[in-house]
Amino acid sequence: MPKAEIKAKPDLKLIREEEIPHLLVPGEVGAVLELIVKDKNGKVTNHKVMRSRSFVRQFLELLWVQMYQIPESAAYSIKDTSNVAQNICESAYNFNCHAAAGDATLGIIVGTGTTAPTIDAYVIETLIAHGVAGGQLQYSEVTFGDPASDAATSQFTITRDFANGSGGAITVNEIALYVKGYKYPTPYYFMIIRDVIAGGINVPNGQTLTVNYREQAGV
Numbered sequence: 401m402p403k404a405e406i407k408a409k410p411d412l413k414l415i416r417e418e419e420i421p422h423l424l425v426p427g428e429v430g431a432v433l434e435l436i437v438k439d440k441n442g443k444v445t446n447h448k449v450m451r452s453r454s455f456v457r458q459f460l461e462l463l464w465v466q467m468y469q470i471p472e473s474a475a476y477s478i479k480d481t482s483n484v485a486q487n488i489c490e491s492a493y494n495f496n497c498h499a500a501a502g503d504a505t506l507g508i509i510v511g512t513g514t515t516a517p518t519i520d521a522y523v524i525e526t527l528i529a530h531g532v533a534g535g536q537l538q539y540s541e542v543t544f545g546d547p548a549s550d551a552a553t554s555q556f557t558i559t560r561d562f563a564n565g566s567g568g569a570i571t572v573n574e575i576a577l578y579v580k581g582y583k584y585p586t587p588y589y590f591m592i593i594r595d596v597i598a599g600g601i602n603v604p605n606g607q608t609l610t611v612n613y614r615e616q617a618g619v
Contacts, residue, residue, distance in 0.1 A: 434612040435601050452595050454517035459592035462581050466490050480588045481523045491582035499542040504530045505589055507542035508560035508611050511574040517594045524576040537562040555616040562609040571600040
């Protein structure tokens with residue numbers, strides 16, 4: 401009998417000022433990573449909040465391309481998730497990470513690898529594929545929360561749900577963010593963040609992991 405697919409829809413409640421986590425030092429730009437596991441009734445069974453420590457070199461390279469407005473005639477070489485150097489120029493589509501449901505090539509990506517991040521990392525170590533077979537999770541659409549701020553911190557949230565209908569528990573050890581970069585008219589895919597979760601986070605069968613990447617700047 402085929403396994404029933406679990407429908408996962410991200411919960412995009414607006415973050416109130418008093419709920420904004422302050423894990424960065426004043427003046428720092430970075431990200432906060434929040435992991436929430438819920439059962440089929442919406443009860444939280446695991447919750448972790450931590451500082452994301454692992455922006456990689458492709459983030460700065462893409463940012464430089466955008467800020468310097470690198471033209472197509474002088475495109476800059478950046479390593480994509482296939483370990484191929486691609487010539488990228490400035491584009492309104494650079495940094496796009498709005499992935500559709502089932503797309504494990506863009507947006508927030510999860511895996512089982514445990515190797516410590518390095519600045520030159522370009523791809524998640526061991527991808528957890530989309531699906532309901534053993535060892536797979538169902539990738540929802542990537543969604544976005546509106547910017548929010550308080551007296552010290554401004555942030556916005558990138559969210560994705562991963563539902564486990566595989567028949568067994570799955571431990572997520574690594575999380576990455578993949579974005580697009582362009583040399584018109586072709587998009588390429590680049591990893592800009594990879595975090596390894598100490599001890600991992602267990603997602604039992606029938607439960608859903610929500611990953612929130614909260615990009616932040618503070619004073």
